[in-house]
Amino acid sequence: MATRDGKTPLSREDWARAALDAIAAGGVAAVSIESLARQLHATRGSFYWHFRARDELIEAALELWERENTTAGLPALEAIGDPVTRLRALLRSVYQAPADAAELMLSTAGDDPLVAPVYARVTRRRMDELRRIFTELGMEPAEVADRAWLAYAFYIGHHQLRKNPDIAALQPARIDRMVALLTGGGNS
Amino acid sequence: MATRDGKTPLSREDWARAALDAIAAGGVAAVSIESLARQLHATRGSFYWHFRARDELIEAALELWERENTTAGLPALEAIGDPVTRLRALLRSVYQAPADAAELMLSTAGDDPLVAPVYARVTRRRMDELRRIFTELGMEPAEVADRAWLAYAFYIGHHQLRKNPDIAALQPARIDRMVALLTGGGNS
DNA sequence: ACCTGAACACCGTTCAAGT
């Protein structure tokens, strides 16, 4: 017996897409070959024709996310001329739209061995963007590096804290003050 | 057959302690009844006399951590009179000693359904401490709340970012500038 | 009271066999 009865054959991307959806819904741990197979009306055995192992599936899903994420988010930001406006836009995207669901999961799983390399690349690109902002504000390199680190660590921690409803209640309502803090003087 | 041949009987706490060690080493996901049983020279079956299920074991381990964490860290901090010095001490404890290993794992797992309530309580206590610092610096309540959120989100994100060696290289060497940024003016 | 060992379920992985 074989061939899934009339249905078009599955591709690597079908599995990867389903896995990315699962990541968005419940994190990397929620990627179960068994449940994806059920969902795709195939057997677990079929999966192993497309992938060597579960890890390879997760890598493929993350690749999908990275490609779509890279071509989507940053260009729109880079088009904004004024650096403070750009920072505000960046923070607003954190505060309002909770980004896409996969981003929310991954921003918090940067220590997973599979997620780490992918998220490191995305992080570098975003930190570059932050550095550009502070550089354009006329700060010197060491200062720029510190602020970029502070801003990005804040971005990650903010996502993490918001996942807990009890704690999320404490988050500030307006982002203008945040922008002011991040771009402000600092009294050494 | 029964009773583990001469050895003293195991207690709930023996299992919980072993589980906390496993969390420190590899996070909540690393808590495996099978491997703990091997380590304690008992069988998996024995575990179920002490606990109803794996979740209960993890809760017990987190309880252990919370109790020891609460009585240890904060009092020393609260003894410091000058608020800026206190903030500096707080940040230094983040930068230098990577806290205890369990803290590192848990600071990043705040969205786990078992970790969430425990970590929320610890977070609240720490944010209270941060608010006290900024209040003593003479800021008004809204400003205090924003800074405490910024500082704590930074704390969480900092841990997360440092888990990735590639990214950790970008972290600032000196913390004085961080303190300055967090306590500084902000140009609204 | 505390533990063993056998049994089952769930799911990742392999593989011979089908079309």
Add this chain to the structure above:
DNA sequence: ACCTGAACACCGTTCAAGT
């Protein structure tokens, strides 16, 4: 080329049986 179904391993969970 693409898939099925049976088999095995790993580990969480249950339980009757031991001391």
